[in-house]
Amino acid sequence: MQETLLEPVAKPLRLSGARRTAILKALADPRRFELLQRIARAGCPLGCAEARAALPISAATLSHHVKELETAGLIQVRREGKFHFLTLRSGVMQGLIAILSALDTDHCPQR
Amino acid sequence: MQETLLEPVAKPLRLSGARRTAILKALADPRRFELLQRIARAGCPLGCAEARAALPISAATLSHHVKELETAGLIQVRREGKFHFLTLRSGVMQGLIAILSALDTDHCPQR
DNA sequence: TAATCAATTCGATAGTTGTCGAAATGTCGA
DNA sequence: TCGACATTTCGACAACTATCGAATTGATTA
Numbered sequence A, B: 001m002q003e004t005l006l007e008p009v010a011k012p013l014r015l016s017g018a019r020r021t022a023i024l025k026a027l028a029d030p031r032r033f034e035l036l037q038r039i040a041r042a043g044c045p046l047g048c049a050e051a052r053a054a055l056p057i058s059a060a061t062l063s064h065h066v067k068e069l070e071t072a073g074l075i076q077v078r079r080e081g082k083f084h085f086l087t088l089r090s091g092v093m094q095g096l097i098a099i100l101s102a103l104d105t106d107h108c109p110q111r
Numbered sequence C: 001t002a003a004t005c006a007a008t009t010c011g012a013t014a015g016t017t018g019t020c021g022a023a024a025t026g027t028c029g030a
Numbered sequence D: 001t002c003g004a005c006a007t008t009t010c011g012a013c014a015a016c017t018a019t020c021g022a023a024t025t026g027a028t029t030a
Helices: A019-028 A030-039 A048-053 A061-071 A090-105 B016-025 B032-042 B047-054 B057-073 B089-103
Strands: A075-080 A083-088 B075-080 B083-090
Touching: A019 A030, A019 A061, A019 A090, A019 B016, A019 B032, A030 A048, A030 A083, A030 B089, A048 A061, A048 A083, A061 A075, A061 A083, A061 B032, A061 B075, A090 B032, A090 B089, B016 B032, B016 B057, B016 B089, B032 B047, B032 B057, B032 B083, B047 B057, B047 B083, B057 B075, B057 B083
Parallel strands: none
Antiparallel strands: A075 A083, B075 B083
């Protein structure tokens, strides 16, 4: 791995089938999606307190969703003492988009 | 990526939040995803018999998945007498990709 | 009309998941 | 060390979903 760290936009990652499914499942929950949108719009590292204020869910549930997003590799969690900060991992999203595009571009000449 | 002239790719649809969730849920099942890939690669209208041969599931389960994909608007089912033929609705996928791209392009300057 | 085949619906079941409150863990400041 | 605060884990529960076999609907053909 070389110079990827400060890149705002990473290259599309190659995703396995299992990973693809995990990501799609993570995205398929409206609260998690909302959370991702907040993170994307936040100027970036989003504190959990802000996240919680944005979503009408308990701390336990938020923790659950954050873990799902982290496990799927969609976000990165920077843990600084008491607080956690959430950022997107953009290469993953690009990888997913690449897969979805392939579904579309193989389009048929309609019989 | 070169801009395409030959493909019957539709314009991206604008998707509501509920629709987006329905689509992501539909995509998040591995069998449904596999089915979509088959349809995409098939040269197009895919018969249910072929679909069934490709997936290790019962007719009842296939019927269930086809309905899910149809309800989400990802595929169109042309019913001709005894047989049904499946085709992609490509505008929907483009719409989803547009939404997912938005998640990514708002990327932060990694403070 | 009867038999046959494709697909759907029904009913049941097992597994998954979103949610919470309560308890536990971990961090920081006084 | 103590207490306040942030987050996680635990245990439980309700809702949802993928799956199947059996029964059903609907179309084609003998």
